[in-house]
Structures are given as structure tokens and as C-alpha cells.
Amino acid sequence: MGRLAKLREHMSERKIDGMLVLQPENRRYLSGFSGSSAALLLTLAEAYLFTDFRYVEQATSQASDFTVIKHAPQMWDTVTEYVAKIPRLGFEPDFVTYEQYQLLYNKFKSTSLVPMGNAIEDLRRVKDEAELTKLQQAADLADEAFHHILTYIMPGMTERQIALELEFFMRREGASGASFDFIVASGPRSSLPHGVASERLVSNGEFITMDFGCIVDGYCSDITRTVILGEPSEQQREIYNLVLKAQLAALAGIKPGVTGMAVDSIARDIITAGGYADNFGHGLGHGVGLAIHEAPRLNPSGDTLLQAGMVVTDEPGIYLPSWGGVRIEDTVVVTSTGCRALTKSPKELIIL
Numbered sequence: 001m002g003r004l005a006k007l008r009e010h011m012s013e014r015k016i017d018g019m020l021v022l023q024p025e026n027r028r029y030l031s032g033f034s035g036s037s038a039a040l041l042l043t044l045a046e047a048y049l050f051t052d053f054r055y056v057e058q059a060t061s062q063a064s065d066f067t068v069i070k071h072a073p074q075m076w077d078t079v080t081e082y083v084a085k086i087p088r089l090g091f092e093p094d095f096v097t098y099e100q101y102q103l104l105y106n107k108f109k110s111t112s113l114v115p116m117g118n119a120i121e122d123l124r125r126v127k128d129e130a131e132l133t134k135l136q137q138a139a140d141l142a143d144e145a146f147h148h149i150l151t152y153i154m155p156g157m158t159e160r161q162i163a164l165e166l167e168f169f170m171r172r173e174g175a176s177g178a179s180f181d182f183i184v185a186s187g188p189r190s191s192l193p194h195g196v197a198s199e200r201l202v203s204n205g206e207f208i209t210m211d212f213g214c215i216v217d218g219y220c221s222d223i224t225r226t227v228i229l230g231e232p233s234e235q236q237r238e239i240y241n242l243v244l245k246a247q248l249a250a251l252a253g254i255k256p257g258v259t260g261m262a263v264d265s266i267a268r269d270i271i272t273a274g275g276y277a278d279n280f281g282h283g284l285g286h287g288v289g290l291a292i293h294e295a296p297r298l299n300p301s302g303d304t305l306l307q308a309g310m311v312v313t314d315e316p317g318i319y320l321p322s323w324g325g326v327r328i329e330d331t332v333v334v335t336s337t338g339c340r341a342l343t344k345s346p347k348e349l350i351i352l
């Protein structure tokens with residue numbers, strides 16, 4: 001069943017006559033339209049895409065299942081004409097603004113506005129073959145960039161230089177952009193789980209954690225590797241190997257029918273047994289697709305049952321304030337029996 005058919009089925013179950021879609025990834029997922037400005041209105045029989053002059057031609061070629069309508073200078077003036085005929089209108093509660101809600105509410109006293117939860121995000125969790133191909137391409141570019149950066153990193157360069165080189169490499173090889181602000185965190189900064197690349201100079205004896213990825217045809221990649229400049233200390237080796245053990249154990253536990261929370265606890269139990277329970281303060285992983293962070297979540301409250309076709313990360317870490325930290329992350333696709341890694345870069349401690 002196609003994406004629109006699945007959403008319409010869900011709408012019918014909830015007695016929704018129309019669904020307004022504004023969130024950019026949801027919009028792209030349903031219509032194929034990749035531009036920055038449009039609204040979708042899906043009814044049980046029709047599919048409309050409202051956009052402005054800049055995007056009419058692009059939308060017509062990308063969103064072939066939709067009737068493309070060039071809207072009035074104020075988009076809502078046109079959208080509301082169509083909404084007027086809809087008794088129960090579904091909307092995206094975590095995206096529609098208060099102002100938009102008030103506008104629809106005041107204009108249509110006879111239309112019930114129904115928050116649709118994560119209806120479209122839930123459809124997006126399981127990827128089809130075409131999506132998996134793009135996710136694999138994005139992951140391949142990230143792997144190639146990692147391979148390249150190993151030959152590039154030298155003591156005395158800044159974290160930003162490293163981040164920029166990763167991005168240049170992937171864009172030169174065909175990525176349309178970076179999938180997020182890269183984390184390049186060296187030395188004591190590597191204890192910052194989200195230490196965006198800074199002007200700090202990397203030097204010998206330090207971990208460098210690099211968390212990066214790119215976008216191919218709208219789909220994101222996400223990988224983290226921690227390398228060391230010069231020989232590691234015993235404690236550095238011990239912590240690295242503990243994170244790796246947790247990462248591999250969780251990878252072996254990813255399969256259909258288990259919850260995100262169960263997979264999270266596989267890694268968390270190993271890190272806890274090693275004495276670092278308080279130093280792994282984030283969830284184990286998240287879904288990856290059109291968005292870099294999407295459903296399902298692999299964390300202590302992740303109750304989604306994994307299904308074949310879901311794409312998730314496995315990224316445990318240990319962070320010791322003012323000392324440093326280690327994180328190792330792969331993106332994997334759940335298969336019928338387990339999972340298959342999309343990112344394939346080596347994970348034994350690399351000494352530069």
C-alpha cells in the first residue's frame with residue numbers, strides 16, 4: 001500500500017475528512033516535494049499541494065499524486081477556501097503554531113480540528129527499498145569521509161578544520177549537505193556529548209570524537225567514531241573498550257519484536273557494570289530518515305516494538321567531565337532476523 005493510502009486508512013479509522021500537512025519532512029514524505037514552502041491538504045478523495053509562484057513548476061514535477069495550486073499572496077486565504085468544506089480536519093499538533101490554530105479555529109466554527117498525534121511520523125518509521133537505497137548512499141559517503149579524515153588529522157589543527165574537511169569531502173562526493181552541525185570534540189571537550197566543533201587545537205594523547213553525516217536525496221546519515229592522537233593511556237583504552245563492548249552487544253540485540261528500551265538496557269547494563277552508569281546520560285539511539293532524529297527512540301522510555309525496515313542508531317558513550325569521553329555510533333536497518341549496519345567504518349581504537 002502506498003503512503004497516501006496508508007494515511008487515508010488511518011484517517012478513515014479516526015473519522016477524519018481531511019489532513020493538513022505543514023511539517024517539511026512529512027510534506028516531502030507524502031508528496032515528494034522538496035521545496036521550502038507549501039501546505040498539503042489530503043482528503044479521502046483528493047490531494048492538494050498549495051505553494052507560491054517560486055515552486056509551482058517544481059511541485060508539479062515532484063508531487064505527481066497532488067493537484068498543485070498556486071495560492072494567493074497570503075497562503076491561508078487559499079487554504080481556508082478548501083478547508084471550509086471539511087467537517088473534521090486533522091493537523092500536526094507538534095508543528096502547527098498557536099497563531100495558525102487560532103486562524104483556522106476562528107475562521108471555521110463548523111470544522112472540528114483534530115490533533116493527529118504522530119500519525120505521519122509513525123508511517124515514516126518503516127522505510128521502503130527506495131528509502132533504504134538513499135540511506136545507504138548517505139551512509140557510504142560518511143564512511144568514505146571517515147576513511148579520508150584519518151589521513152588528514154594532524155596535531156595542531158582546529159576541530160573546525162576537521163569538521164569542515166568532513167563536510168567538503170561528502171559534498172564533493174555528491175551529498176547535498178551536512179545532516180546536522182558536526183560534533184568534533186577533542187581532549188577534555190570530548191566529555192561534551194554534543195560538543196560542536198570549536199577553535200580548539202587537537203593535540204597528542206587526546207581523544208577526538210567525530211559525530212557527522214550527510215544528506216543524499218533528502219535522507220540523512222549519522223555516524224560517530226572516536227580516535228586517538230598518539231598512544232592511549234590505560235584508562236583511555238579501558239573506557240574505549242567498554243563503550244565498544246556496549247555498542248556491539250546492543251547491535252547484536254537489535255531485531256524485530258524488541259522494544260527500544262530493551263535494546264537501550266543491553267548497552268546501559270554493560271556500562272553500569274563497568275562502573276560508569278552516571279557517565280552515560282543520553283539515550284542509546286534514534287530513528288534516522290528524512291530527519292536526522294526521528295521515531296523510534298532507543299532509550300529508557302522507548303516502548304516502540306522494532307520492526308523490519310526501521311532504521312536506528314546505536315550510540316552509547318561514556319563522558320567524564322574535564323577528562324574526556326568516547327562515543328561509537330552506527331546506523332543500522334532492522335531486518336527480519338536482526339539488523340544490518342549501514343555504516344561500516346572500523347570500530348577498534350584507531351591510533352593516529
Ligand SMILES: [Mn+2]
Nearest residue numbers: 222313315329
Ligand atoms: Mn545520532
